[in-house]
Amino acid sequence: MGAINGSEYIDRIDQLNTEIWLDGAKVNGPLSKNAVFKGLLKTKAELYDFQMSPSMKKEMTYISPTNKEQVGLSYLQPKTKVDLRKRRIMIEHWARQTCGLLGRSPDYLNTVIMSFASSNSHLNGKENCFPEHIQSLYEMARDKDLSFTHTFITPQVNRSQAYFESSEEPISAKIIGQTNEGLLIKGARLLATQGGLTDEVLVFSTPRFSCPNEEAFAFAIPSNTKGLRFICRESFVGGDSSFNYPLSSRFEEMDSMVVFDNVLVPWNRVFFHHNAEVAADFFSVSSFHPFAYHQVIIRQIVKTEFMLSVAEAMVQTINVSEYLHIQQKISEIIIGIETMKALLDKSEYDAAEDSWGYMRPSIIPLQVASNIYPEIYPRFSEIIQLIGASGLVMLPTEKDFQSDIGPDLVRYLQGATKTAEDRVKIFRLAWDLTMSSFGTRQTQYERYFFGDPIRLASQLYKSYPKDNGRDMINKFS
Amino acid sequence: MGAINGSEYIDRIDQLNTEIWLDGAKVNGPLSKNAVFKGLLKTKAELYDFQMSPSMKKEMTYISPTNKEQVGLSYLQPKTKVDLRKRRIMIEHWARQTCGLLGRSPDYLNTVIMSFASSNSHLNGKENCFPEHIQSLYEMARDKDLSFTHTFITPQVNRSQAYFESSEEPISAKIIGQTNEGLLIKGARLLATQGGLTDEVLVFSTPRFSCPNEEAFAFAIPSNTKGLRFICRESFVGGDSSFNYPLSSRFEEMDSMVVFDNVLVPWNRVFFHHNAEVAADFFSVSSFHPFAYHQVIIRQIVKTEFMLSVAEAMVQTINVSEYLHIQQKISEIIIGIETMKALLDKSEYDAAEDSWGYMRPSIIPLQVASNIYPEIYPRFSEIIQLIGASGLVMLPTEKDFQSDIGPDLVRYLQGATKTAEDRVKIFRLAWDLTMSSFGTRQTQYERYFFGDPIRLASQLYKSYPKDNGRDMINKFS
Amino acid sequence: MGAINGSEYIDRIDQLNTEIWLDGAKVNGPLSKNAVFKGLLKTKAELYDFQMSPSMKKEMTYISPTNKEQVGLSYLQPKTKVDLRKRRIMIEHWARQTCGLLGRSPDYLNTVIMSFASSNSHLNGKENCFPEHIQSLYEMARDKDLSFTHTFITPQVNRSQAYFESSEEPISAKIIGQTNEGLLIKGARLLATQGGLTDEVLVFSTPRFSCPNEEAFAFAIPSNTKGLRFICRESFVGGDSSFNYPLSSRFEEMDSMVVFDNVLVPWNRVFFHHNAEVAADFFSVSSFHPFAYHQVIIRQIVKTEFMLSVAEAMVQTINVSEYLHIQQKISEIIIGIETMKALLDKSEYDAAEDSWGYMRPSIIPLQVASNIYPEIYPRFSEIIQLIGASGLVMLPTEKDFQSDIGPDLVRYLQGATKTAEDRVKIFRLAWDLTMSSFGTRQTQYERYFFGDPIRLASQLYKSYPKDNGRDMINKFS
Amino acid sequence: MGAINGSEYIDRIDQLNTEIWLDGAKVNGPLSKNAVFKGLLKTKAELYDFQMSPSMKKEMTYISPTNKEQVGLSYLQPKTKVDLRKRRIMIEHWARQTCGLLGRSPDYLNTVIMSFASSNSHLNGKENCFPEHIQSLYEMARDKDLSFTHTFITPQVNRSQAYFESSEEPISAKIIGQTNEGLLIKGARLLATQGGLTDEVLVFSTPRFSCPNEEAFAFAIPSNTKGLRFICRESFVGGDSSFNYPLSSRFEEMDSMVVFDNVLVPWNRVFFHHNAEVAADFFSVSSFHPFAYHQVIIRQIVKTEFMLSVAEAMVQTINVSEYLHIQQKISEIIIGIETMKALLDKSEYDAAEDSWGYMRPSIIPLQVASNIYPEIYPRFSEIIQLIGASGLVMLPTEKDFQSDIGPDLVRYLQGATKTAEDRVKIFRLAWDLTMSSFGTRQTQYERYFFGDPIRLASQLYKSYPKDNGRDMINKFS
Structure with missing residues (x-):
């Protein structure tokens, strides 16, 4: 079929x-x-x-x-x-x-x-x-x-x-x-x-x-x-x-x-x-990790681009892009995205045929990405909350807009560059992404996707070829 | 009346x-x-x-x-x-x-x-x-x-x-x-x-x-x-x-x-x-800040003690108190509580009569506490999530326990030191405190209770007497 | 004698x-x-x-x-x-x-x-x-x-x-x-x-x-x-x-x-x-820890006040007090000082007679301070470096000022509120405190004064009475 | 010539x-x-x-x-x-x-x-x-x-x-x-x-x-x-x-x-x-930034590999590789190296001919690397200090080894896997890299190589194409 x-x-x-x-x-x-x-x-x-x-x-x-x-x-x-x-x-x-x-x-x-x-x-x-x-x-x-x-x-x-x-x-x-x-x-x-x-x-x-x-x-x-x-x-x-x-x-x-x-x-x-x-x-001998990580990291990059868009939409809505601390927070997200993308690219460029003839993405960059993401995802979720501030608390509902007090909302919840309704949509999106029960479960999910972060670091330490710079320190002995 | x-x-x-x-x-x-x-x-x-x-x-x-x-x-x-x-x-x-x-x-x-x-x-x-x-x-x-x-x-x-x-x-x-x-x-x-x-x-x-x-x-x-x-x-x-x-x-x-x-x-x-x-x-001349902060910080200390109890109850339930990284996380909360308590005590010990005859708590320690809490509260919330891990996702309901599959839950969700029902109660408490919409609003609330953290730091910088150590550096000029 | x-x-x-x-x-x-x-x-x-x-x-x-x-x-x-x-x-x-x-x-x-x-x-x-x-x-x-x-x-x-x-x-x-x-x-x-x-x-x-x-x-x-x-x-x-x-x-x-x-x-x-x-x-039964920690923390507070003075003197010298990120950095130091002072005060207020008739400072606040200081001292040293920036690199010597090129220095190294010589004195002080071999040994010294920080956290976890909030969570079970 | x-x-x-x-x-x-x-x-x-x-x-x-x-x-x-x-x-x-x-x-x-x-x-x-x-x-x-x-x-x-x-x-x-x-x-x-x-x-x-x-x-x-x-x-x-x-x-x-x-x-x-x-x-129109950054980041990667080797040599010397917190610290360095390498690779893979016919490395990954390095270099320097602990303080000299008390050093300063002399060489290397006046100037140098980090973040924010995920949020409005 x-x-x-x-x-x-x-x-x-x-x-x-x-x-x-x-x-x-x-x-x-x-x-x-x-x-x-x-x-x-x-x-x-x-x-x-x-x-x-x-x-x-x-x-x-x-x-x-x-x-x-x-x-x-x-x-x-x-x-x-x-x-x-x-x-x-x-x-x-x-x-x-x-x-x-x-x-x-x-x-x-x-x-x-x-x-x-x-x-x-x-x-x-x-x-x-x-x-x-x-x-x-x-x-x-x-x-x-x-x-x-x-x-x-x-x-x-x-x-x-x-x-x-x-x-x-x-x-x-x-x-x-x-x-x-x-x-x-x-x-x-x-x-x-x-x-x-x-x-x-x-x-x-x-x-x-x-x-x-x-x-x-x-x-x-x-x-x-x-x-x-x-x-x-x-x-x-x-x-x-x-x-x-x-x-x-x-x-x-x-x-x-x-x-x-x-x-x-x-x-x-x-x-x-x-x-x-x-x-x-x-699981370590097979190509499980390279291929599974490859899929996951592609998805996580898209998700992070989505977070960036939500964050930037809030910034535009309440017109705070001039503040250095806001710029710094958004560039943290940008750095996260570009780092993940570079690691993903590298895993593909450095891919090699395995012993059964399949083209395996290079595991080290993917492992590195899997160590990074559980740290940055919760931080980016926090950044969205920090940008939204009290705007993420005062969230009216769809029915509010359709009711007799709709005009109050339209007036008092307008944004600098958006109508109240569009502004509430953006803030509700941010809230559902980071603060609803759905959103916090997403955070927990990304935090533990690859397993306990402490063990991930330990595995990276153990599997990484640490002697790349050995010739340099050998000069000193 | x-x-x-x-x-x-x-x-x-x-x-x-x-x-x-x-x-x-x-x-x-x-x-x-x-x-x-x-x-x-x-x-x-x-x-x-x-x-x-x-x-x-x-x-x-x-x-x-x-x-x-x-x-x-x-x-x-x-x-x-x-x-x-x-x-x-x-x-x-x-x-x-x-x-x-x-x-x-x-x-x-x-x-x-x-x-x-x-x-x-x-x-x-x-x-x-x-x-x-x-x-x-x-x-x-x-x-x-x-x-x-x-x-x-x-x-x-x-x-x-x-x-x-x-x-x-x-x-x-x-x-x-x-x-x-x-x-x-x-x-x-x-x-x-x-x-x-x-x-x-x-x-x-x-x-x-x-x-x-x-x-x-x-x-x-x-x-x-x-x-x-x-x-x-x-x-x-x-x-x-x-x-x-x-x-x-x-x-x-x-x-x-x-x-x-x-x-x-x-x-x-x-x-x-x-x-x-x-x-x-x-608002700056009146005793608004000293008295309001005094009330708030008392409450926040109690809240943090509650968080410590929840965190430690989870640790006991799944028996992870032996791990150094768990001990470190809990001691972060302990340090937070004791710091807040010491600052509160100091505000009372250093209290002084104001110009209208009322006994005002000293504002500096309270201001310091108000700079600290918006940082530590979200972190302690995160610590609870880190301790609970996947246990904070797989949460059955009251009705589940009362239904035909109750015995499955009783068996498979038991904790090391608790029945499944008691264990789920602890984890639901942790979830409602840190991950439900109610819990995340609490986080946002504490983060912004005293206003924008960046302005709080600025105010502290401006109002603090910074010349306490001036005699020491004068020696060098 | x-x-x-x-x-x-x-x-x-x-x-x-x-x-x-x-x-x-x-x-x-x-x-x-x-x-x-x-x-x-x-x-x-x-x-x-x-x-x-x-x-x-x-x-x-x-x-x-x-x-x-x-x-x-x-x-x-x-x-x-x-x-x-x-x-x-x-x-x-x-x-x-x-x-x-x-x-x-x-x-x-x-x-x-x-x-x-x-x-x-x-x-x-x-x-x-x-x-x-x-x-x-x-x-x-x-x-x-x-x-x-x-x-x-x-x-x-x-x-x-x-x-x-x-x-x-x-x-x-x-x-x-x-x-x-x-x-x-x-x-x-x-x-x-x-x-x-x-x-x-x-x-x-x-x-x-x-x-x-x-x-x-x-x-x-x-x-x-x-x-x-x-x-x-x-x-x-x-x-x-x-x-x-x-x-x-x-x-x-x-x-x-x-x-x-x-x-x-x-x-x-x-x-x-x-x-x-x-x-x-x-060492645990005796009053060694309470009295030794008491002395150490008094000294560390004075040292931190000295750091604050050095940092603030640099800020004034190059006139950067208007920047929010500078204000934030200095208030970090202020928060450190006031926290340490509050803990010290508390250890004295809560002091109690020991079984041999001596008045022992309360150990918990001192233990907390001993967990905090190894974290904040290196950070404050870093803050001083961040404020000084390139000014901490281009440091002429006493003899330079006394030589034929003295006038060049007097002209080109002047500060906003200081002569070149006074400005260099402040920056040399900051450098000797945080960047000379003497200064970095000070950092290492404070970092390990009380022993391995990981063990300090573990001891605090183990010795702290964690059931202060137990009555609160008991309500939920 | x-x-x-x-x-x-x-x-x-x-x-x-x-x-x-x-x-x-x-x-x-x-x-x-x-x-x-x-x-x-x-x-x-x-x-x-x-x-x-x-x-x-x-x-x-x-x-x-x-x-x-x-x-x-x-x-x-x-x-x-x-x-x-x-x-x-x-x-x-x-x-x-x-x-x-x-x-x-x-x-x-x-x-x-x-x-x-x-x-x-x-x-x-x-x-x-x-x-x-x-x-x-x-x-x-x-x-x-x-x-x-x-x-x-x-x-x-x-x-x-x-x-x-x-x-x-x-x-x-x-x-x-x-x-x-x-x-x-x-x-x-x-x-x-x-x-x-x-x-x-x-x-x-x-x-x-x-x-x-x-x-x-x-x-x-x-x-x-x-x-x-x-x-x-x-x-x-x-x-x-x-x-x-x-x-x-x-x-x-x-x-x-x-x-x-x-x-x-x-x-x-x-x-x-x-x-x-x-x-x-x-400077912004020319290829100054792409080519200069390209050179700098190649060098910084080599330097970081050198740091990794020094750190790992210390770990081996005093035999602490079993500790999770040591593994975590070293993997931080590994993550730093691999991230920088992936960004460098990406800048080359995504290179494009400029309007004058030269092949320019892609600037975004290089800009990202230039935002990361001033953060990670000081941290890696700190990690080396944290691994070395008191061993970075008690450093004898070349002449000590050649003197009458040489045998004392040979005996009491031996490492788990090294002679005292080789061990001291490793620790002196670590000290000169991170704690001598030479070492701290290196830190300051990398911190400010590309200019004020706050301005770097601002530039990245301003120059980055932030609408890559816009189609995703458009679905919600």
Whole structure:
């Protein structure tokens, strides 16, 4: 079938009947009609429509090597720098459609699946490993344009270094048995963004010191698999009004806890199991990090450009561009954007073929960007708040403007270069981006996207070639 | 009558019938039954009950010199350091009842009114000045336990230095006429916290360079004065559930724009008018800053202790107290608290009698605290987010716990030292404090409480005696 | 004899003939004539003269309880808050004489010795402990006005947590034997400020996890004890010209490594030995920290006032006080000073009698100050550099002004409010304070005065009572 | 003649007999024998030898289009990206020879002269402009391998915005007359790095608001021009020992004030004069910024790599690589290096032909780098100090090691992975880089290299195209 359009996407998701719980009740009826999910589904449908639109199709799809149909370009296994560039353009297109606010636009996990497939040879001949299942999943996903979420964080019960789970019943999801048909899984994973709202879910473990064998697995299953249950957090959709909630009404992705209640994972969906060594090294050996980071950083750059535009629009609206401290704050954002862009460019220019023949972006600049972004995103969010000041508190609603006191608002809330209504739109945008529950969750999301920042710094320190300047200090000894 | 209790407060507010607009509609019916306002009114009623409770009355009230009744201690004009200490204890009591989250607990404006009265002699014999009106308002407020809000920020139309309002119709509230009965006011003020939810509103102008004469006034009028209109921003009450919204369901204060639609201010309510010089110097000459800052900083210390408790409770819940970076973050909060406390203590120890016989806290330490808090509050909010990490995203609701999937939550969301339910309570508290719309408005509120931080630093620089060490550098020349 | 004057001090130090090594040569002849040490000795002599000057004697000395002579007030064991205040005044006097730049003005170690004596009962009846030796040393020191240095840091060979010294020959100073006459010590200590330039040296170990028994000791011996050797680092005296080197020519204290080459410590000088438990707890149980921190923080405040004066003098000289960013930088320093002062005041107001009857400053505010200062001192040094900009690079010398090109300098280096010569004096002062080798050593000194900042934060976290706000969060559970 | 070698350079400089004043005396005799200058001259001579060494000549020189000789590659006018790359390689070579510590290695001003020549058409037909003089100077400089300094900062008399020089006698250098032979200049310029130590000096004015016509000029003259006088600041050469002063003994560049005592500038050396408009726009229109920044940032990257090596060598020496906070600090440096490299790469990849046919590096990434470096350089210097801690204070000298107490040092100052001598070498390197007078001047130099950081941010804000994300926010209005 190949790449899908919006209505195909909506239909497929609505028909899954995935088990989703929201605010104490099981979700019934089509997700696309649900007050909480409809905004996101509409936004994603627009992405699929966008890729199929005649003017964009060329940049958004390519020909599948198996079925010769147009398939989504985020599935492309790049063999040249030109391919990499194509991927970047495609990813940037979707990111601009969503102002970079959709952390899990489909291309993210498409990219992950693609990277797994491009590295599956690493599993060849290893115990309990099925590289061919990765390959077939990849091909099916690509050719059907399946959408995915993934989940890998264990429940946050006890974060002490000395803690090992010892309860009788599993807390963290584990293999509790295997049959002819597949693996039996019980327990939970803390978080899946868009969990329950995608076709499939990819499940694996974060590499960690002494991963127990029964947690050393990776697989992908349909969201509506029996025993699989998604428990949503509170929704951060502020309401239907896109005037009041310009972002949350469109881009709230939802996060859910994933419960495995004796879920059977069919063998043909298992990538590996009971292999702690592979669980520990697959993610560092594979092209997972280079390709996933590449996608993420493209999106983050677009998001930061969006922040710059919002900040500058506020500056213009209340006419404060003459102040040095305002100029300084905006140039902080500019510096952030240009730094991220330069690192992204460098990762592409310095890309090199990996041992399986794929063109990998250079990882160091991407790693550096992944260390920078969790610092700058919250700061830029703060800058927007600092520019908006009290203007971000006194925010009237759409109905206020339509009511009898509308003229008061029109008069007293006018900006230097905007009508009151346009000015409130800009400030509401800034508020929804940085101060609504939706906005603060975005901050937390970017802060921890790549994991604990302290560990990111440690990894960079350990992996970086630090002897580039050694010849210089050798002169002095 | 003297100090009131909670039901007296509720009755009085409900009967005012103030003109309040919320989400495009005029508020009808008693405020204490309104979904948006009932939480705040209940909280304030509890404060009034607290002051009248037999065990607290002694620390919360004193005998009015005029009617010999018990009146609220925040009205006390301190003549000794012991009086100052009594004020501090009273203020701290109320702050602890509200975790420091009620920026406008009644003692704040009671203190402001008291400071005006204690400085009214400054107006003696000056043109268009009525010190006796300040005195009589103060006595009435004290003896009837009236509650106030105030409003002084002009609309944020254009913040350029070169901007002077030139429209024909007033935007910023102005005197447009005067009659036998009083002044006529038209225009708006940007913001009044709890605007419409208090007995009275105090209106004045922030001292500024070349304040136009028709904006040079100060007065207080009842909230239900004809032509006075309060337009609320969107409410940040998350909902009724105190499990889900432990803070916003109790402490959301509301901010409103104040519109003066040809409001008549009776002469006996006018403090001064058409006197730009007094408008410029009354606030710096009077004891307004020392007493107001004293109240605010007491509250902010309590709030910060609350933040420390929340942070430490999270640390214990997920058992991360062993990590150096966690210890460092918590000690940042400790350092903040102890610094603020030391500055507050110093302001009391160094207090001195002013020229009108009242005991004024020393202003420099309070000014320093007012420069520090807008920096540390957002940082401590960030620290709480950094400690909570993904745990602040995956937040189920009260109904989730009561539903069929309750047992899943109980199992998978347990903490190291807490049940899932208690753990979620702590994390929801942290979320509502720092990440809900209520929480981020708190951040913005503390950031700008004392005005623009850049101007605060400038004022400190200008007013501080910088020659304390001059003898030391003189040695070198 | 009691408190001494400058020439008594110089004579005594000159006669000691301590073994000091400087730049590869053993120092011969009187220290007070040595180019490297004469500035410091003169400065210290001035301190002793100051304490004996008729106008100051009353504030600088008190009557010894044993010999009824006037003795230095830094030896006073405070029993009341008034005593504490007297100590503060005395300490501040000396600090102002030295702009706070003499980290080891004699009152520092006088205070330490006093604190040991005031806590010696803790050693009563413990194994290998001689509280009476502490007492007699204290009395002798006080009554003879002896000066001290101390040394406690082990050589920085290997700072890994897993490192334990295993070489056959001691590196870190150790007890290698004991005789009828005393303990035999061999090995080194990393650093003694003014090492070799004082009458005596106090030697002990920093409390640490599993201190080996042979390093668990404390004693004091004369600097000229046989086998004791002080190896100086490079001198940071820039030269004799007090125009060119206003600070290093007066205040360079020198640091030395202390080598114990089979040093015999007579029994009557031993405080305790071979008692790891006492070595671990004496410093936390005793009043060492409260009294030492009290002295240090008084000095640091004076030093910061000196920095403020230097910064402000530069601002005036080149007329930049109108710039907001300059105002902000200076107010950072003001905030630092006032915060430190408030914490110091609080430590005195909250002082309490300890179990041995002495009035101890409250430790928490002092601990907080000790966490703050290592952060703010380097920042204030940076602020001075940022204000001075290129003016701190283009610095002519005293001889330049006296030469034929003097008129060029007079013309081209004039300031807005100063002659070229006065302007250069101010800038040279700023340079010597923050950019000369002397100045950067000051920065490093303040940064590490209280030990590793990361450990200071950890200690504060662990020792602070964090449940002050617990009642507030209990409401929510 | 073409590119020169070291001895040719030394000979030429020694023969100039430039008027240089140092510490109140006129410098006599050859500079290459002078204690203060010999280190720098030797280092520069090594650079010239390096360019002429058979193995390097190919990468360090190219064929002059006029005389067909090998000339220094920093003079190359790039027409392609390959040319730009060649320039980068050449610049990097020299930078690595000097650890990036020579801010004014000859390629810096060679590049400036080249950029002037490449933009001289901008002056065509403008009043008082002589583009042909720029061209002929460039060709002479290139073909004779002349070295330059430049000077443009006016004396720091009064930095108020309202200040205009009004003294009768010039302070800031001005045109005081013109004759048939040329312009007559009187007054001073604040600073010329290596002033007096180069063949020539390039003099111009920083573009500024309302530059007086008599300061609106640009020219280049030989250092030994009559009436030209260089007044050195104090020298920061610590001494001859390269053990003690590994950096200042080699790389101290000296800064001097430049005095014009009625200097006659021959017409053929005048680029323009009395043209305020050209003075204001030549530097922004020309390729001065892109090419100069390109050179500077290449050097700064090498310098930062040197800092990383020094930091990491300390970490290894005292074995602290296991600590998370150490890893974090080093990764800060890594992030800095990689960011600067990515920006540099981007400036080359995005280079474009300018209107005169030369290949200009893209300015935005270079501007961003120029905003970043003044922030990160001082921070990295601080990181080195934080890693070294007390080890950077207790520094013995070369003679100490050679003396009788040598064995004490060998024993007590050993590192975990180094002998005492090697360890001291590393720490002395770190000290000379960050804490000696030489080191702190380096910090000040990098901080202000590109001018006042606040103005840099303002320029970036103003010149940056901020509407890249406008389409995204337009969706919301």
